[in-house]
Amino acid sequence: MDEMIEFLHKGPLAPLKKWGTKYSIWPTHLVTACCGVELAHAFASGYDGERLGVLNFGMARQTNCIVVEGAITRKMARALKITYEQMPDPKFVIVMGVCGIKGGLFWNGYNMVKPFEVVPVKYYAPGCPPTPESLLRCFRALQNEIDTGEPRNTIVYPTVREAVEEGKKKKRPKKVPPPPKYVASNPSVVVDVPREDGWPGGKEIVAKLSEVLGELGERITITGRNKVAVRVSRDNFVEAARKLLEAGLDHIKSVNVIDVPHEGKFIVEYVASSYLNPEFTPLLVTMISEIDRNDPVFPSLIDVWPAADYLERELHDLFGVWFEGNPWMGRKFLLAPDTPETPLRKDFKLQDDVYIGGE
Numbered sequence: 001m002d003e004m005i006e007f008l009h010k011g012p013l014a015p016l017k018k019w020g021t022k023y024s025i026w027p028t029h030l031v032t033a034c035c036g037v038e039l040a041h042a043f044a045s046g047y048d049g050e051r052l053g054v055l056n057f058g059m060a061r062q063t064n065c066i067v068v069e070g071a072i073t074r075k076m077a078r079a080l081k082i083t084y085e086q087m088p089d090p091k092f093v094i095v096m097g098v099c100g101i102k103g104g105l106f107w108n109g110y111n112m113v114k115p116f117e118v119v120p121v122k123y124y125a126p127g128c129p130p131t132p133e134s135l136l137r138c139f140r141a142l143q144n145e146i147d148t149g150e151p152r153n154t155i156v157y158p159t160v161r162e163a164v165e166e167g168k169k170k171k172r173p174k175k176v177p178p179p180p181k182y183v184a185s186n187p188s189v190v191v192d193v194p195r196e197d198g199w200p201g202g203k204e205i206v207a208k209l210s211e212v213l214g215e216l217g218e219r220i221t222i223t224g225r226n227k228v229a230v231r232v233s234r235d236n237f238v239e240a241a242r243k244l245l246e247a248g249l250d251h252i253k254s255v256n257v258i259d260v261p262h263e264g265k266f267i268v269e270y271v272a273s274s275y276l277n278p279e280f281t282p283l284l285v286t287m288i289s290e291i292d293r294n295d296p297v298f299p300s301l302i303d304v305w306p307a308a309d310y311l312e313r314e315l316h317d318l319f320g321v322w323f324e325g326n327p328w329m330g331r332k333f334l335l336a337p338d339t340p341e342t343p344l345r346k347d348f349k350l351q352d353d354v355y356i357g358g359e
């Protein structure tokens with residue numbers, strides 16, 4: 001068998017195989033987000049991507065390429081990995097949109113996964129959304145790579161011409177970094193994953209937060225550059241928030257609820273930052289707590305950070321968490337009055353459609 005594969009790769013038929021692969025790129029597209037519209041655009045009559053030998057398929061087992069169309073969440077990461085593993089070799093991954101590169105609009109979302117941490121990515125089409133031209137450019141680059149075996153950038157960036165002072169050595173032009181090829185064995189689905197690399201001031205910030213919170217901060221973890229997660233119990237949450245406010249974290253960026261039905265809990269997150277204290281300005285501090293899913297009552301933080309008000313109202317609508325102290329509880333805020341309750345809980349089921357007429 002190995003000999004036959006070797007023959008196919010290196011024997012007299014190798015150019016034919018290469019030519020066949022080059023013009024038989026069949027992507028299974030993962031329409032994970034709004035970038036999918038631009039993929040449709042690239043293959044509609046205007047750009048007609050099919051003329052390049054690229055034909056979108058719905059079935060993973062007959063395809064050799066995945067186009068990840070935008071954001072990948074933790075839930076989707078598993079589907080991405082499974083789809084990739086079902087595909088026959090040789091296989092390639094192209095990622096569309098800034099959401100798939102660094103999180104894009106959802107850069108601080110607890111649920112974002114970078115596709116390159118799950119599967120090896122060949123080419124990125126940047127933009128929000130990227131243009132159909134840039135997606136087609138990725139396919140052309142991939143075809144060139146199949147042809148020549150050389151990965152090449154699709155764009156040649158101009159290098160900055162600096163004036164060379166006399167007697168000084170001329171600097172070499174900087175190269176554009178290649179895409180990362182790190183593949184995680186399993187997509188991570190935990191909330192505060194420690195990632196300390198590349199943030200020299202991180203440890204001092206953790207020490208400072210430990211000093212501010214004392215025993216209220218049960219665990220403080222660096223989760224990325226300028227990102228820290230603090231575990232606080234439900235009963236100590238308001239007091240801990242006040243201490244952070246006094247220390248200079250003067251506003252709230254977002255409030256999230258994560259439904260974990262198999263463990264019978266909700267995870268509640270408040271992401272705080274600072275406009276006025278330069279020490280904390282780039283920092284995002286996520287306070288995390290867990291509550292019982294059957295009795296989802298949590299203390300409101302509107303007296304500490306008033307901007308939490310609308311976010312708590314939304315989460316009350318969507319998950320049914322009761323923020324004690326927020327006067328809006330018990331009413332609908334975003335949803336129409338006849339909308340079913342708590343539509344973002346994972347066990348929420350849409351009502352069956354009723355068809356009228358016909359057997």
Ligand code: SF4
Pocket residue numbers: 033034035069070071096097098099100104105127128129130
């Ligand atoms: S990059 Fe823009 S268009 Fe693409 S998924 Fe993200 S938000 Fe949507």
